[in-house]
Amino acid sequence: MQQKAWAAVFEGPHKRFSLKEFDVCSAPEGMAGLRLIASGICGTDVHIKNGKIPVGFPSIIGHEFVGQIEEISPEDSGRSGLTAGDRVISVIACPCGECLLCRQGDDANCVRMGVTNAGDPDVPPHFFGGFAEYNLSPVQNLVKIPAETDAAAAAVFACAGPTAIHAFSLARQAGFVLGEASSAVVQGIGPVGLFALMYLASAGIKNVIALTVRENPAKRALALALGASRVLSYEKDGADAVAQTIQEVSAGLGADLVYEASGNPDAFTQGLGMLRNRGLYLVPGQYSNGRNVEIAPQTITFKALRIIGSSQYSMRDVREYLSFFTKRRGLEAAIRSAASCYAVRQINDAFDDMDAGLTVKCLLVPSPGGGQT
Ligand SMILES: [Zn+2]
Ligand SMILES: [Zn+2]
Numbered sequence: 287m288q289q290k291a292w293a294a295v296f297e298g299p300h301k302r303f304s305l306k307e308f309d310v311c312s313a314p315e316g317m318a319g320l321r322l323i324a325s326g327i328c329g330t331d332v333h334i335k336n337g338k339i340p341v342g343f344p345s346i347i348g349h350e351f352v353g354q355i356e357e358i359s360p361e362d363s364g365r366s367g368l369t370a371g372d373r374v375i376s377v378i379a380c381p382c383g384e385c386l387l388c389r390q391g392d393d394a395n396c397v398r399m400g401v402t403n404a405g406d407p408d409v410p411p412h413f414f415g416g417f418a419e420y421n422l423s424p425v426q427n428l429v430k431i432p433a434e435t436d437a438a439a440a441a442v443f444a445c446a447g448p449t450a451i452h453a454f455s456l457a458r459q460a461g462f463v464l465g466e467a468s469s470a471v472v473q474g475i476g477p478v479g480l481f482a483l484m485y486l487a488s489a490g491i492k493n494v495i496a497l498t499v500r501e502n503p504a505k506r507a508l509a510l511a512l513g514a515s516r517v518l519s520y521e522k523d524g525a526d527a528v529a530q531t532i533q534e535v536s537a538g539l540g541a542d543l544v545y546e547a548s549g550n551p552d553a554f555t556q557g558l559g560m561l562r563n564r565g566l567y568l569v570p571g572q573y574s575n576g577r578n579v580e581i582a583p584q585t586i587t588f589k590a591l592r593i594i595g596s597s598q599y600s601m602r603d604v605r606e607y608l609s610f611f612t613k614r615r616g617l618e619a620a621i622r623s624a625a626s627c628y629a630v631r632q633i634n635d636a637f638d639d640m641d642a643g644l645t646v647k648c649l650l651v652p653s654p655g656g657g658q659t
Pocket of ligand 1: 349
């Protein structure tokens with residue numbers, strides 16, 4: 287009997303996802319068939335649903351698919367070293383490999399970037415995107431999850447981790463040595479901010495201050511468990527306490543590094559004010575067409591700031607993420623406990639709960655009780 291699997295189809299901005307059951311087709315040459323382990327819902331997907339990032343439809347959006355290889359041809363297996371049963375992260379980006387950026391090693395910012403999930407879900411083989419129980423991905427876009435790693439835990443930061451790491455790699459390229467910093471501020475404790483503070487604490491930075499607008503006890507506890515030295519919320523602690531704490535930990539100079547992971551346009555103006563002279567501002571978080579804000583550009587000159595934007599990530603960032611994650615297996619339980627799990631067919635509930643601020647990270651899994659690993 288032909289297998290079937292559920293997919294959640296994006297029908298356009300502000301619309302509920304429609305749920306469709308499609309036949310599982312054989313993987314075309316060069317592609318592998320993956321069975322869902324866990325597929326994260328990203329802040330980007332919320333922006334897509336809210337019409338702030340334009341995407342064609344109908345389509346299966348979702349770009350954080352973690353799955354188990356069910357079908358791969360012997361030729362593709364031989365070329366890639368991947369085999370049926372391997373657990374993988376599927377990366378949706380398809381850089382052209384030929385443009386100036388690709389040739390210079392900046393393929394995350396390819397000017398002719400393609401994606402794997404642009405196909406029409408109503409046309410076989412249907413399963414191009416992440417919000418589904420099955421996925422077809424180019425074999426060259428798969429990164430194997432080490433056997434000792436909990437794949438569902440790795441799914442929590444499958445996109446946020448590489449996103450954060452890519453910004454840090456751009457900082458390294460610009461000559462910034464993380465280990466020499468003694469104070470860092472992370473604006474926003476969504477998945478990117480949480481991973482960034484874990485990375486900063488692991489780099490040996492003594493004072494990693496996490497900031498959030500809304501008080502959320504679950505996120506506060508997780509930020510502390512992952513390595514934040516202080517977590518402050520504007521709602522509970524207030525702006526004065528934020529400013530005072532940054533002054534205290536930096537001997538009145540301002541932070542060595544500020545990492546913008548909130549996506550709130552106002553955070554950018556605030557972040558400029560938190561930095562010391564020659565401080566570094568990493569800005570991967572402003573990922574939607576939100577509002578414009580006024581800034582005082584002279585702050586950049588007077589403080590001689592270094593400001594680096596970061597967008598997307600490369601396959602090598604995903605590999606570095608998995609290697610980093612696998613070395614911190616002690617945190618797997620805390621990370622996995624932060625995930626709210628939903629069946630693919632419950633996707634509209636998941637988006638409602640995200641909108642209501644009830645979740646740290648939503649994962650679509652085969653059964654809502656928790657993903658298989
Ligand atoms: Zn994402
Ligand atoms: Zn390119």
